[in-house]
Amino acid sequence: MRVVDLADGVRRADPRILARALSVIERGGEPARDLLAALRTDGGAPHVIGITGPPGAGKSSLVEALGLLLNRSKGPVAVLAVDPSSPFSGGAILGDRVRMVRLAAAPGCFVRSMATRGALGGLAAAAADAVDVFAAAGFPVVLVETVGVGQDEVDVMHVADTVILTLPPGLGDDVQAAKAGIMEIAHLFAVSKADLPGADQAVAHLRAMVELAPPGPWRPPIVQVSVVAGEGLEELAEAVAEHARFLETEERRRGGRLDRAEHRIRRAVQDLAWRRLSAEHAGRLEAAIKAVGQGRKDPYTAAEELLRQLES
Amino acid sequence: MRVVDLADGVRRADPRILARALSVIERGGEPARDLLAALRTDGGAPHVIGITGPPGAGKSSLVEALGLLLNRSKGPVAVLAVDPSSPFSGGAILGDRVRMVRLAAAPGCFVRSMATRGALGGLAAAAADAVDVFAAAGFPVVLVETVGVGQDEVDVMHVADTVILTLPPGLGDDVQAAKAGIMEIAHLFAVSKADLPGADQAVAHLRAMVELAPPGPWRPPIVQVSVVAGEGLEELAEAVAEHARFLETEERRRGGRLDRAEHRIRRAVQDLAWRRLSAEHAGRLEAAIKAVGQGRKDPYTAAEELLRQLES
Numbered sequence: 001m002r003v004v005d006l007a008d009g010v011r012r013a014d015p016r017i018l019a020r021a022l023s024v025i026e027r028g029g030e031p032a033r034d035l036l037a038a039l040r041t042d043g044g045a046p047h048v049i050g051i052t053g054p055p056g057a058g059k060s061s062l063v064e065a066l067g068l069l070l071n072r073s074k075g076p077v078a079v080l081a082v083d084p085s086s087p088f089s090g091g092a093i094l095g096d097r098v099r100m101v102r103l104a105a106a107p108g109c110f111v112r113s114m115a116t117r118g119a120l121g122g123l124a125a126a127a128a129d130a131v132d133v134f135a136a137a138g139f140p141v142v143l144v145e146t147v148g149v150g151q152d153e154v155d156v157m158h159v160a161d162t163v164i165l166t167l168p169p170g171l172g173d174d175v176q177a178a179k180a181g182i183m184e185i186a187h188l189f190a191v192s193k194a195d196l197p198g199a200d201q202a203v204a205h206l207r208a209m210v211e212l213a214p215p216g217p218w219r220p221p222i223v224q225v226s227v228v229a230g231e232g233l234e235e236l237a238e239a240v241a242e243h244a245r246f247l248e249t250e251e252r253r254r255g256g257r258l259d260r261a262e263h264r265i266r267r268a269v270q271d272l273a274w275r276r277l278s279a280e281h282a283g284r285l286e287a288a289i290k291a292v293g294q295g296r297k298d299p300y301t302a303a304e305e306l307l308r309q310l311e312s
Numbered sequence: 313m314r315v316v317d318l319a320d321g322v323r324r325a326d327p328r329i330l331a332r333a334l335s336v337i338e339r340g341g342e343p344a345r346d347l348l349a350a351l352r353t354d355g356g357a358p359h360v361i362g363i364t365g366p367p368g369a370g371k372s373s374l375v376e377a378l379g380l381l382l383n384r385s386k387g388p389v390a391v392l393a394v395d396p397s398s399p400f401s402g403g404a405i406l407g408d409r410v411r412m413v414r415l416a417a418a419p420g421c422f423v424r425s426m427a428t429r430g431a432l433g434g435l436a437a438a439a440a441d442a443v444d445v446f447a448a449a450g451f452p453v454v455l456v457e458t459v460g461v462g463q464d465e466v467d468v469m470h471v472a473d474t475v476i477l478t479l480p481p482g483l484g485d486d487v488q489a490a491k492a493g494i495m496e497i498a499h500l501f502a503v504s505k506a507d508l509p510g511a512d513q514a515v516a517h518l519r520a521m522v523e524l525a526p527p528g529p530w531r532p533p534i535v536q537v538s539v540v541a542g543e544g545l546e547e548l549a550e551a552v553a554e555h556a557r558f559l560e561t562e563e564r565r566r567g568g569r570l571d572r573a574e575h576r577i578r579r580a581v582q583d584l585a586w587r588r589l590s591a592e593h594a595g596r597l598e599a600a601i602k603a604v605g606q607g608r609k610d611p612y613t614a615a616e617e618l619l620r621q622l623e624s
């Protein structure tokens with residue numbers, strides 16, 4: 001299928017063409033870049049909501065429940081479930097996605113998982129590109145879910161306007177330390193499985209943490225949610241809406257968009273610089289690797305010399 | 313202190329100058345690069361042993377116990393404790409380091425923690441640079457400990473010849489999924505706190521996993537260790553020595569060194585390309601960020617245009 005036809009189909013939000021377009025994005029490389037270039041429009045930007053949290057927090061059911069709610073109030077919802085864990089163990093996690101059947105069947109809604117990216121740039125870049133595809137298709141709301149940990153997770157969440165961190169009750173200090181990076185970029189905390197013991201304690205724990213953080217214009221609300229008992233979902237949707245309103249003021253949303261654009265350009269420049277060097281100066285690169293590997297040269301001197309080649 | 317004097321002091325393994333040199337490395341930037349360039353020698357390469365695992369696995373006590381053992385058989389041991397968790401919660405974890413007092417007091421040994429890096433390149437680059445400093449100081453063994461999760465942790469562990477993954481008993485499937493990336497680069501598994509219930513089960517679990525992995529020339533051994541009971545440490549040290557012997561065959565160690573050199577050069581080239589672009593073409597970069605942020609241009613087209621500027 002030609003790039004223009006693919007782009008047209010995406011703009012019409014044709015679900016089959018959307019699926020093909022996302023596969024092109026997932027594979028990466030030249031075809032993905034061509035598609036993204038063809039998709040540029042002055043179309044509206046969706047509200048991108050990121051949902052993350054440790055395995056076992058019940059993210060998938062929360063995403064589906066929130067998606068169904070937002071579908072009723074805002075229109076078609078797209079879900080991108082991103083799994084940065086390796087293929088070695090990724091299967092079980094991806095299996096969760098097939099459970100999001102109710103949302104996938106809702107009119108105009110679309111559920112997609114993404115686990116690998118063949119090309120350079122990584123999964124976080126692919127997630128950002130996929131959100132561009134959903135934007136071109138006119139979805140007013142895009143939910144991005146990730147089970148990542150550490151920097152991967154933070155990278156994927158960079159795509160979102162609003163980040164929800166989902167935590168199960170009975171959360172120990174260890175988990176908190178491990179999740180530190182993501183805690184700082186979360187706009188909302190959802191304590192899931194609020195029907196289980198320990199939920200109140202988790203909320204108190206989080207509240208103390210939020211109060212310790214340096215004061216800013218936005219104080220992350222903490223919402224207790226139980227998908228099983230059907231509790232707290234409206235409150236969570238309201239908190240999301242409130243954050244959306246916050247973003248609209250003082251051009252905060254635009255600022256966030258510019259930060260994310262810089263992040264994406266940086267990653268693209270860095271990938272491209274390395275690809276060119278590897279392709280056009282392979283011999284010099286090999287010699288540099290040998291010199292650094294044998295301790296005859298430090299990597300920074302080698303990098304300066306190589307970049308000079310690229311610039312000449 | 314001049315760079316040549318700093319480099320001289322490092323080569324003499326003067327502990328006070330070593331500490332200053334590591335602070336220079338930690339701060340990064342031009343002084344760090346100058347020091348690394350001055351330190352290049354044809355000196356021997358230490359056996360770099362990485363130790364990682366989730367918080368609560370008892371890594372610090374294991375590192376100290378293993379360090380004391382290796383000190384008796386191999387000579388001076390350097391420890392680098394790397395903490396990629398954010399400053400927001402990093403304090404408690406760093407506090408652990410002060411407990412490594414016995415090893416720090418052993419003759420010729422050196423214990424250092426590293427939590428932040430001001431300059432570009434990140435903590436993983438700083439850890440690799442710090443290992444270069446220890447190599448120049450002639451340490452035969454360097455232990456690198458990290459509490460990182462996900463990609464951070466994998467990045468830091470790239471510095472090591474031998475990677476030990478420490479896991480506590482009572483390890484659930486969730487933790488395994490979360491640690492998938494690191495499982496694949498581990499050469500040895502140490503089930504810590506072997507005196508606690510669940511240790512045998514954890515070993516059985518790991519054994520099943522190792523057997524599922526594609527067969528290779530090295531099959532990761534699984535060792536039960538209890539620092540409290542003083543059990544399994546000799547066995548762990550023997551497994552480490554066996555991996556060192558494995559590396560010496562068929563130039564495997566050299567291959568690993570070249571891979572790591574490539575990794576470091578890549579990171580350095582990418583940082584440098586971005587720094588130059590930001591410094592020398594700030595106006596064009598700002599315009600590109602605006603265009604991508606407003607959806608008028610895709611990040612890959614913007615990257616190509618910007619890199620063309622750098623090359624012209």
